[in-house]
Amino acid sequence: MSAWKSVNWQWENATAGAVAGLATVAFSHPLDVVRTRFQVSDGRTSNLPAYKNTSQALWTIARTEGLRGLYAGFYPAVLGSTISWSLYFFFYSKAKQRYLKGKQELTPVLHLASAAEAGALVCFCTNPLWLVKTRLQLQTPLHQTRPYSGLYDAVKTILREEGWTALYRGLVPGLFLVTHGAIQFTAYEELRKAVIDFRSEESEEEFSGVELLNTIDYAMLGASSKLAAILVTYPFQVIRSRLQQRPSKAGIPIYMDSWHAIKETARFEGLRGFYKGITANLLKNVPAASITFVVYENVLNMLKLARRND
Structure with a gap:
């Protein structure tokens, strides 16, 4: 593959990833708000209402805060998701190309390494956006401190x-969450390869991998790989959300560091505390992963087709 084609391929992946990320966050943001509020609800934070379950939380937020409450933190979420997916697919495809040199195909370990490398780079780039998103999502009418008016005001206030x-x-914990992407993408790649191999053996005709898969296949593969990743890595999401809360009026963080958050959560809430909000998370992310990979694969195929026709 020439250098020009290599760069073109990487930017096609980045474009497909950006479009997929935007579609995902627009669909699922209200559930993300609910998940975040459940995650930090440790029984000791006074500025959050008590919710019984996901549906009651959605109804309460809609009734008391309106559409604005359900889409709190939407702008940093859109920006963060679009940038994250774009960079993730770009770094991921670039890493795969580098590891593929001199090999017929990548092993599961190299798929894992590619995904982990991409995730770590994205984490460093986007952490400020996720922190602002979390804080905006946690603002309620019960807040005593001056609320942030938006993304710019939040960043300016935090810096000051x-x-x-x-x-x-x-x-x-965000860096530990790199394993989430690594598990998801490794599972996706291996399941995708297994489905293609199975159908190739079943069919007597010659097909490419793309021709053997359809939209339903991409949706099922995306959902299955996401479910595996969520079950393994969800506690890191809870710890990250708790660390990213706005400090008290005295400027003292509720949790000082990751180890403090882990100890306090285990002490007061047990194992259940590390999985708070997982119902909303599953409802948000499993269908969202299906949408993401359906959009990604179809946009990528369209870009490849357009390039071949040039």
């Missing part, structure tokens, strides 16, 4: 009151 390092609170 807490310093630039506050924008990287939750980075450590």
